[in-house]
Amino acid sequence: MPLQLRSLIRPDATLELSLAEVPMPTPTHDDEVVVRVEASPLNPSDLGLLFGGADMATAKVSGTAERPVVTASLSPVALAAAGSRVGQSMPVGNEGAGTVVAAGASAAAQALLGKKVALLGGAMYAEYRAMPAAQCLPLPDGATAAQGASCFVNPLTSLGMVETMRREGHSALVHTAAASNLGQMLNRICLKDGVPLVNIVRKPEQAALLRGQGAQHVVDSSQPDFQAALVEAIAATGATLAFDAIGGGKLAGQILLAMEAAIARKEQAAYSRYGSNVHKQVYVYGSLDRGPIEIARGFGMTWGVGGWLLFPFLQKIGPHHVQQLKARVAAELTTTFASHYTREVGLAEALTLEAIGVYGKQATGEKVLMRPSAG
């Protein structure tokens, strides 16, 4: 029987990752297809569900090489936060791509038979996945499953940032952890669309990488002049909106402070003890640092920090607009929206401590591609 990766939080505060044997899916109605999943990325947005807040430093592996079982401990706080998922064996994997190997009777489903398609919807860390034909995105001719594996999360998130900027009346962006796959993608979109972008990175080599890809404003938070350089870059772009992948720590507040300083310089405004009345916003969309967000103020009263998430955004803009975004992704799949992987793992290999050590640390520049089926 085909394998599917499962994540279970047991009531004894133990995370258990394993490979379950599941029945081979078949089309349950005329409009459904079955896809052999050949490639699926290990995104930061997958790791929350996969690890369930467990302390992966405590991870142990048992079972066999073909059927490994990983266990790790949860703190009482993490167990409480896990809430209703405790005791539920959950499939994992937001997106992937593969070949349609079975199809229902409808013309739309039959038309996909043998085609390579991209999928979004969970349970992608599995050898096979059933899916409505309408939710499959056919890949351009010649594209591989690896090229189509990350069609949705990073492309739609980065497009969503630019779209949010336009909808909320801003004209430039700040992005953190900017050398990530997503950050490189956002940089390509902004270069192509003429959107000024301030890229914040954490290492000199990341700054060099982005500059090599044409980024005009790159600021390295590891440098002693970070805050001053950030003000300069924000002043040059006029950015009043930031998307922050990191979350914990002082960065969100530092960005707001730099925005206010840039605005004050431009406005040469009369003193107001409440600061400028230009709205400054940081959306936190990731949790690379899971610690508390520390916002030291000093940037007036016209500001906001909040969560931003892809799926509510897509719901807000509506299916017609989502379809336009997806069409752009398909059209620019191997250029603007190309993803790069530094490693590939099979289902069983993903459950080794060595592989977890690589994709679990979410290091910028390292990205792992799961290969659930040999394909």
Next chain:
Amino acid sequence: MPLQLRSLIRPDATLELSLAEVPMPTPTHDDEVVVRVEASPLNPSDLGLLFGGADMATAKVSGTAERPVVTASLSPVALAAAGSRVGQSMPVGNEGAGTVVAAGASAAAQALLGKKVALLGGAMYAEYRAMPAAQCLPLPDGATAAQGASCFVNPLTSLGMVETMRREGHSALVHTAAASNLGQMLNRICLKDGVPLVNIVRKPEQAALLRGQGAQHVVDSSQPDFQAALVEAIAATGATLAFDAIGGGKLAGQILLAMEAAIARKEQAAYSRYGSNVHKQVYVYGSLDRGPIEIARGFGMTWGVGGWLLFPFLQKIGPHHVQQLKARVAAELTTTFASHYTREVGLAEALTLEAIGVYGKQATGEKVLMRPSAG
């Protein structure tokens, strides 16, 4: 010549508070009046401009009893934050009330002659203030200047909170530092308008005070069961919007956490690693704690924390609606919108270390009324 209180930040990082002699104002056009300012509150929103970020623990008094001069030191950070106000001698005092003693030729101005009016617009810590007649709010017959001194900031702020709640789709409120004059006012508005309100206080006697005024949901952050009690109160009211006067510390995050727990209990929803999709918002409108805001997450991705300020809010709702709010304040001046003062000071007395020690600490339950003119 009449006196006016002034706040000056000198380039040598010293705050200087003094009484300046200014020319007696006269109506400069037909529609202007001159008001003898008889009462003006020392609101937290005045102290930012008054103290300019100086460390008031370093305050010294020189000069004479009639013309005291207070000096205090600013840290380099506070000096930098003072920006363009350095070197500018600034009048202080957002609002006040008094008697119209001179009027321009227009019928509207002449009609106010001898009347008691309330004023908003700065420079109220002064014996006299010129003002356009249209910006004077005539007090109800028999009302004193003390009763009319706080007609604007606290009443419009508390009404603005309820109005913001309605406009942004929430149905109940959380308020912190809830035993303040503003908090008691908000409690009276919510009781009258049927808006469920969770009052967060920091001391048992404050909880007793609010309960004595009919508050149904009072939670004391000094108690060991604070977080659990907060969840209960939020669950009972359905509040998803909070107004926070404190700012610094962990409270904003604790409120978001309690909101999410109350929502999860109600929804009994399937597990989502992103939390509920109900938007939870905390608006910070004060800085009783000037330290960093620390937001420990764990309440999903659908949240916001941001600044909220009265004047941009009034601009947003427009003059017609503002007029409606002001009319309500005038009609309920001695009931819903009554303010209570624990002490009165004259202009010179306000510049004593002893008085600064009282109004400077912004203790809930203590409120000082300035009496610029004998009246």
